[in-house]
Each structure stands twice: as C-alpha cells, then as structure tokens.
Amino acid sequence: xxxxxxxxxxxxxxxxxxxLSLAILIVAVLAGIFAFVSAFDEAHEMQDDTLRQVAVLxxxxxxxxxxxxxxxxxxxxxxxxxxxxYLADGSKAIGNDDTLIPLPFPTxxxxxxSTLNVTDEDFRVLVRTTARGERIVVAQExxxxxxxxxxxxxxSLLPFLILFPVLLLVVGDLVRKLFRPIAALSADIDRxxxxxxxxxxxxxLPTEIRPFVVAINRLLARVAQSMENQRRFVADAAHELRSxxxxxxxxxxxxxxxxxxxxxxxxxxxxxxxxxRGRKLIDQLLSLATAQASSDRPQTAVSIHEVFRRxxxxxxxxxxRKRIDIGVESIEDVHVTINEMDLLLLVKNLVDNAxxxxxxxxxxxxxxxxxxxxxxxxxxxxxxxxxxxEQSRVFDPFYRCxxxxxxxxxxxxxxxxxxxxxxxARVRLSYSDEMKKSGLCVSVWLK
Amino acid sequence: MRxxxxxxxxxxGEATQGALNDASYATDWVKNGLTALATLDTQHYDLVLLDLxxxxxxxxxxxxxxxxxxxxxxxxxxxxxxDLGDRLRGLDGGADDYLLKPFDMAELxxxxxxxxxxxxxxxxxxxxxxxxxxxxxxKQATTLENSDxxxxxxxxxxxxxxxxxxxxxxxxxxxxxRIYGWGNEVESNAVEFLIHALRRKLGSHVxxxxxxxxxxxxxxx
Numbered sequence: 001x002x003x004x005x006x007x008x009x010x011x012x013x014x015x016x017x018x019x020l021s022l023a024i025l026i027v028a029v030l031a032g033i034f035a036f037v038s039a040f041d042e043a044h045e046m047q048d049d050t051l052r053q054v055a056v057l058x059x060x061x062x063x064x065x066x067x068x069x070x071x072x073x074x075x076x077x078x079x080x081x082x083x084x085x086y087l088a089d090g091s092k093a094i095g096n097d098d099t100l101i102p103l104p105f106p107t108x109x110x111x112x113x114s115t116l117n118v119t120d121e122d123f124r125v126l127v128r129t130t131a132r133g134e135r136i137v138v139a140q141e142x143x144x145x146x147x148x149x150x151x152x153x154x155x156s157l158l159p160f161l162i163l164f165p166v167l168l169l170v171v172g173d174l175v176r177k178l179f180r181p182i183a184a185l186s187a188d189i190d191r192x193x194x195x196x197x198x199x200x201x202x203x204x205l206p207t208e209i210r211p212f213v214v215a216i217n218r219l220l221a222r223v224a225q226s227m228e229n230q231r232r233f234v235a236d237a238a239h240e241l242r243s244x245x246x247x248x249x250x251x252x253x254x255x256x257x258x259x260x261x262x263x264x265x266x267x268x269x270x271x272x273x274x275x276x277r278g279r280k281l282i283d284q285l286l287s288l289a290t291a292q293a294s295s296d297r298p299q300t301a302v303s304i305h306e307v308f309r310r311x312x313x314x315x316x317x318x319x320x321r322k323r324i325d326i327g328v329e330s331i332e333d334v335h336v337t338i339n340e341m342d343l344l345l346l347v348k349n350l351v352d353n354a355x356x357x358x359x360x361x362x363x364x365x366x367x368x369x370x371x372x373x374x375x376x377x378x379x380x381x382x383x384x385x386x387x388x389x390e391q392s393r394v395f396d397p398f399y400r401c402x403x404x405x406x407x408x409x410x411x412x413x414x415x416x417x418x419x420x421x422x423x424x425a426r427v428r429l430s431y432s433d434e435m436k437k438s439g440l441c442v443s444v445w446l447k
Numbered sequence: 448m449r450x451x452x453x454x455x456x457x458x459x460g461e462a463t464q465g466a467l468n469d470a471s472y473a474t475d476w477v478k479n480g481l482t483a484l485a486t487l488d489t490q491h492y493d494l495v496l497l498d499l500x501x502x503x504x505x506x507x508x509x510x511x512x513x514x515x516x517x518x519x520x521x522x523x524x525x526x527x528x529x530d531l532g533d534r535l536r537g538l539d540g541g542a543d544d545y546l547l548k549p550f551d552m553a554e555l556x557x558x559x560x561x562x563x564x565x566x567x568x569x570x571x572x573x574x575x576x577x578x579x580x581x582x583x584x585x586k587q588a589t590t591l592e593n594s595d596x597x598x599x600x601x602x603x604x605x606x607x608x609x610x611x612x613x614x615x616x617x618x619x620x621x622x623x624x625r626i627y628g629w630g631n632e633v634e635s636n637a638v639e640f641l642i643h644a645l646r647r648k649l650g651s652h653v654x655x656x657x658x659x660x661x662x663x664x665x666x667x668x
Contacts, residue, residue: 242527246549247458253552254466280550309616309660316657317666327658341531366659401448 011329012087015178020171027339028164032157039156043149047140048124050114054082055128055138062132063216068101087127087135105137115142181205187212195421235289249275287345288397291418304368304377305333307340310367311348318355319364322372326355329367334375336446338423343446346419347377349412350442354381356408357440377444380432385440391429420444449562451492453483454525455501459548463525472559484512492520494559497542499526499533500631507536514541520565523558525550530537551619559643576632576664578614579653581606588649596648601626605641606664609654614666616657638662 008014041210058065065086087109090101103118109127116123122142129135181204189200199217202210252272260268308328319326336343347366354364362382369376386394393399395417398410420427424447432439450472454460460476467474475490478482480501487495487574494515499506510522524537527548534545543562574581579590586603587595598606608617608625617625622638642654642662655663 239527242482242549243456244458247456247462249549250459250462250466250552254462254469257466257469263535309618312657312660313614313616313663316616316655320655325658328660375562 001275013175017172017175020175021168023169024164024171028160030155035156035160036153039153039432040149047145047148048126051082051113051124051126051140054084054138055126058084058136058138059128059130062130065136079141081140083123083137083139084208085139087137087138094153103139107140109137111135116376154247175237176205185209193421197221197227231289232284233293235293238282238289242279242286245275245282246277249279281409281411284409284415287349288411288415288418291342291345291415291422292364297342299337299339302337302338302343303333303335304343304375305330307343307347308366308368310344311351314348315351315355318352320360322355322358322360324355324358324360324362324364326351326364327366329365330369332370334368334370336375338446342419346416346425346444347379350379350444353408353412354379354383354440354442356380357383359383375446377446378441380439380441382432382439385431385433385438386429387437394429395427416442416444423447448493449473449491451473451483451486451490451558453478453480453495453501453506454498455479456498463552463555465625466555470556474514478502480509482508483509487513487518487520488516494554495520495522495562496559497522499524499528499537507533507540510537510540519566523555523562525555550561569603573609574607576610576666578665579606579610579649581610583607590649590653592650593648598645598648601637602641602648605638606645609662609664613651613664616661616663618661622662638664 021258057063065084067085067089083103085102085105087105087107105116105118105125109116109125111127111129114125114127116125123139124142124145126138127135128138164328185200197220199220200213202213202217205213205260223386249272252268252275256265256268256272260426305328312326312328316326350368351364358364358381364382365380367378367380369378390401394401395413397414400408400410416427419425426445428443430441430443431437432441448471450467452460452464452467452474454463454476455478460478464474464476466648475486475492477486481503483495484496484504485495489537497506497509504512506524506526510524513520513522522541522542525548526533526537526545528534537545543566544558548556571583572583574583581603582586585595586598586600588598588606589595602609604626605622608622609615619638623633626637626641642656645654653664655665657663
C-alpha cells in the first residue's frame with residue numbers, strides 16, 4: 001500500500017488516472033442515488049394520481065357501487081387491483097380477507113391520502129366526499145406499487161451502469177495516450193551516447209512539456225559548449241607546451257654534442273629520455289584533443305594495407321629495437337570509407353601499444369577481414385594481455401595497467417576510443433590466446 | 448654557408464641558432480616576417496629556415512613575398528601547424544621542404560644538407576642510409592664489412608628502388624615494376640631470388656623483410 005502511495009505521489013499519469021476515475025465514480029454514485037430516489041417518488045406520485053383520477057371519475061359519473069359477489073372478471077388481478085367502496089361499508093366487511101370487498105377500512109378516515117394496514121396488508125388509500133355527499137374510498141395494495149416504483153427507479157440507473165465503465169476505459173486510454181510522447185522522449189534520450197549533445201526535437205511535443213524540453217536543450221548547448229572549451233583548452237595547452245619542449249630537446253641535443261666528462265654524459269641520458277617522454281605525452285594529448293573534436297573531416301576510400309604500411313614504416317625501428325616480429329597476416333586488402341588521418345592515428349596507437357607491451361622477441365600480427373557489411377581490423381600481440389576486469393578501464397585517459405613498467409603516455413587507447421566513437425567504429429579487447437589467457441587482441445569493426 | 452633563421456619563439460630560436468652554429472653554419476636570426484624580408488633584400492643567404500606562425504606577417508605570406516621577388520633561395524619551413532592544407536600551401540608556394548615541430552636537430556641538419564644538395568644541382572651520385580651506400584654510376588655497393596661490391600643490373604635496380612627512400616616498405620609487385628620493364632615476362636620468385644643474392648653479397652641485415660608487406664632498407668641513422 002505504501003508502494004502505491006509513493007507511486008501515486010510520484011506519477012502524474014497515475015494520479016491523473018486515479019483522480020479522474022474517483023471523480024467519475026463519485027459523480028456516478030451521487031447522480032445514481034438522485035435518479036433512483038426521484039424516479040421512485042415520481043412513480044408513487046403517478047400511482048397516487050391514478051387513484052385520484054379514479055375517485056374523480058366515480059364522482060363525475062355519479063356511479064353507484066355494487067360489490068360483486070366473488071365472480072371472476074377477465075384481466076382482474078388481486079395484487080394490482082384498484083378497490084373502490086363506500087367508506088361507510090367498511091363496517092359491513094365480510095371477513096378478514098383482501099380478496100373480498102368491501103374491505104374493513106375504519107370509517108373515521110379523513111379525506112385525502114393515507115397508508116393503512118388492513119387485513120394484514122398495506123394499502124394506499126384515498127378518501128373523497130362526492131358531490132352527493134357520499135364518502136368513497138379508492139385503495140390499492142402498496143406492495144405492487146412499491147414493486148413497480150422500484151422497477152422504474154432501477155431502469156433509470158441503467159445509463160449510469162453503462163456509462164461508468166465506458167468512461168473509466170476512455171479516461172485510462174486517453175491519459176496513457178497523452179503521456180506516450182513523454183515516454184518516447186525519455187527512451188529516446190536514454191539511448192543517446194555521452195557524446196551526442198545535439199538538441200532534442202521539440203516539434204510534435206505537447207505545449208505543456210515544450211518549455212521543459214527547450215530548457216533541457218539550452219542546458220545541452222551549454223554542456224556542449226563547456227566540453228568544447230575544455231577540449232580546446234587541452235589542445236591549446238598541448239600546442240603551447242610543444243615549443244618549449246622542442247627547445248628543451250634541441251638544447252639537450254646540443255649538449256650531447258659537446259665534449260663532456262663521463263659522469264655528465266651518464267646523467268644527460270636520463271634527462272634526454274625524460275624530455276623525450278614529455279614530448280611524446282604532449283603529442284598524444286594533442287592527438288586526443290584532435291580525435292575528440294567533432295568537426296567533420298573529409299572521408300575517402302582508404303586502403304587498410306596502405307595504412308598498415310605507413311604505420312609499420314613509422315614504428316618498425318621501435319619493433320626492431322625489441323626484436324619483435326611484426327607483420328601483416330591478411331592477404332586481401334580491404335578499402336573502407338573513412339578519414340585517412342583518423343584511421344592512421346587509430347592503427348598507429350594500437351601498434352604502438354602492442355610494441356610497448358610485447359616483450360623482447362615477441363610477435364605482433366596485423367590483419368583485416370571483410371565480413372558482410374563491416375571490415376574487422378585486428379592487432380594481436382604476444383604480450384601479457386589485459387584482464388577482463390581491466391578491459392573497461394584501459395580506455396580511460398592516463399590509466400595504466402598495474403605491473404607494467406612501460407613509460408607510455410596512458411593515452412593511446414583513449415585516442416583509439418575517441419576516434420572509434422566519432423567514426424562509428426566498435427572496439428573490442430580480448431586475449432590473443434584464450435586458452436592461456438595471454439596476449440592482447442584488439443578488434444575494430446569499421447563501418 | 449649562411450643561413451637566415453626566421454623564428455619568433457625565443458627558446459626555439461636560441462636553441463636552433465646555437466645548434467646551427469655548432470654545425471658550422473653562420474646563422475642570422477630574425478623574429479618577424481617584415482625584418483626577414485628586409486634582411487633578405489640586403490644580404491645573400493644560402494638557406495632560409497622559416498616558421499609559419501609569425502607576428503606581423505604570416506610565414507606563408509613571407510614565403511609568397513620571397514618568391515614573387517624571384518629570390519630562388521632554398522627555403523625550409525619549420526612549423527607546429529600539422530594540418531595538411533598548410534603543408535600543401537607551403538610546398539606549393541615554393542618551399543623546398545617542410546619540417547614539423549617538435550623536431551630533432553639531427554633531422555633538421557639532414558634536411559638542410561638534402562635541400563642544399565638538391566639546389567646545388569650536383570646530381571646525386573650516391574645513395575646512403577648509413578648501413579650501405581650505393582654508387583649510382585658504377586653500380587657498386589659499400590657496407591661496413593664489404594666495400595665496392597659489384598651488383599648485377601637487376602640487383603642494382605632492386606636495391607636502388609629501396610634506397611631512394613630508406614625506411615619505406617615496398618611490396619613484391621612494386622619491386623617487380625622497378626626491376627622489369629614494360630612487356631617483360633615476370634619470373635616467379637625473382638624478387639626473393641634477387642634479395643637472397645643481395646643479402647649474400649652485402650650481409651643479411653641490409654634488406655629487411657616485413658611480414659605480409661614487403662621489403663625495406665633501414666632509415667638513415
């Protein structure tokens with residue numbers, strides 16, 4: 001019951017349905033009672049009218065009354081019979097039986113309507129003094145009168161009995177239909193990914209929720225703006241950092257070219273390495289900011305093998321330093337429609353990662369395969385792989401798997417994810433060797 | 448050799464000028480485009496190093512002004528702008544090479560030497576990547592271990608194709624195109640056969656195989 005109360009408080013739709021239903025119910029009950037009572041009274045009044053008309057008829061026609069001696073008349077019914085007799089004859093009543101008239105009405109009755117119990121039955125009685133001075137009684141059993149009045153009263157309730165469920169159904173359906181655009185809208189917004197900050201279409205929406213949607217749209221625009229500012233700040237910062245880093249590394253190079261004692265040279269090496277790492281980090285930051293920028297880039301048909309070749313030309317020296325056997329497994333080339341720089345950056349980061357985390361003498365395989373609609377690009381290495389628990393986290397910027405002493409930027413897979421999100425590609429991580437749970441296999445479904 | 452360095456960033460300018468002086472180039476350093484144009488009018492330079500993001504007059508405009516004055520001075524663009532449009536505009540506008548910041552000094556010096564060599568008109572007669580040098584006239588190759596190894600014309604054609612751009616991977620069909628003229632029947636395994644022969648003559652590390660892609664010689668070291 002508490003659950004229902006809470007739902008009632010929280011749901012406008014439920015509250016509306018329940019309130020409307022209750023209102024209909026109350027109105028129907030009140031109207032029903034009123035209709036019943038008035039129809040009941042109406043029927044009684046009409047019956048009284050009949051008695052009065054009968055009395056008037058006798059008066060006007062100056063009919064003399066003879067009491068039939070118990071012979072049957074066709075159409076006569078003791079229950080609904082209207083009895084007419086002289087009031088004075090009440091004392092001449094034969095017995096205590098309502099089938100025989102005259103009935104034993106008390107002779108002291110006043111003119112007008114009254115209800116009496118005679119011969120153990122209730123009678124509605126009209127006493128009238130005629131023009132000739134005789135007092136006559138017009139009477140009818142109340143049992144049949146009440147039965148007829150009740151029937152007519154029940155009949156007056158029939159429209160309400162039909163209308164009530166029909167109205168409930170109509171109200172329920174109407175409320176549900178009215179709230180359907182809201183449900184559809186929320187489902188629509190729910191389906192969006194976090195990068196989709198385009199405004200909600202406010203046409204075809206009821207005017208009541210349109211201001212709400214307009215406000216959400218304004219908020220979305222502000223969020224998009226602030227995200228864009230943040231991204232631009234990162235890009236600008238990385239760009240500004242490039243020049244001093246370049247100068248630093250040039251000076252270190254100059255220093256290395258001079259005559260210097262052995263210990264000094266020994267200390268210069270880690271310094272240069274540190275500078276190199278900083279440079280690389282700044283480059284990766286800039287790449288990430290570029291990858292996240294939502295600007296439309298020209299798409300062309302790009303040969304995947306050509307991209308492999310350019311990436312390998314770039315990164316082969318790194319692989320050779322670690323004696324890693326790196327190569328392309330697929331024989332057939334595949335062309336996809338994509339921005340070439342995007343794909344190049346994506347593959348380069350995957351291969352760079354693979355080289356980084358594959359031990360000396362390891363092996364890296366690149367391949368591409370065309371399935372019905374998509375091209376699947378794979379980079380498999382013989383490194384330690386990424387455990388299932390860590391697979392969702394490695395796409396976060398600056399996340400590095402524990403237990404690796406590799407001085408990477410921690411941005412490689414973030415860049416891959418950003419490019420994949422923007423180009424509609426899907427990235428999945430798995431083990432190269434599922435049995436031994438080792439080696440990272442990155443599969444990219446390109447659109 | 449006199450070089451004009453146009454660079455507005457103090458730290459990079461200082462470092463570059465120092466390194467160029469170390470490499471025995473007389474280097475003048477100006478910090479904006481207008482001064483650069485004025486200096487070029489009064490002084491002869493063998494080479495200009497031009498930054499694109501300059502105050503006053505943009506680097507590409509400076510380049511334009513230099514070329515419209517019919518000044519043929521060799522020019523190398525150094526910039527942090529890595530967008531393809533700028534690169535194409537620079538090269539189409541008459542720059543001889545384009546180097547992206549941040550760069551290694553060794554690479555800048557190598558590019559300077561290459562530009563000067565091309566501009567000097569001295570036909571390049573030797574290809575060298577530090578491991579092997581190939582004499583284009585005598586068709587002889589020299590490595591650290593073996594000097595003046597005579598190559599057959601097909602071996603030479605294959606090695607030359609690889610040495611034109613050290614570090615580039617060439618596929619089998621690309622190498623076949625270089626070895627065989629139009630209409631020549633391509634023998635199967637010819638490429639493998641020639642590479643085997645070259646490795647035997649020059650050492651196995653000279654030509655590297657990239658699995659699934661092709662062959663290459665190492666980039667200059």
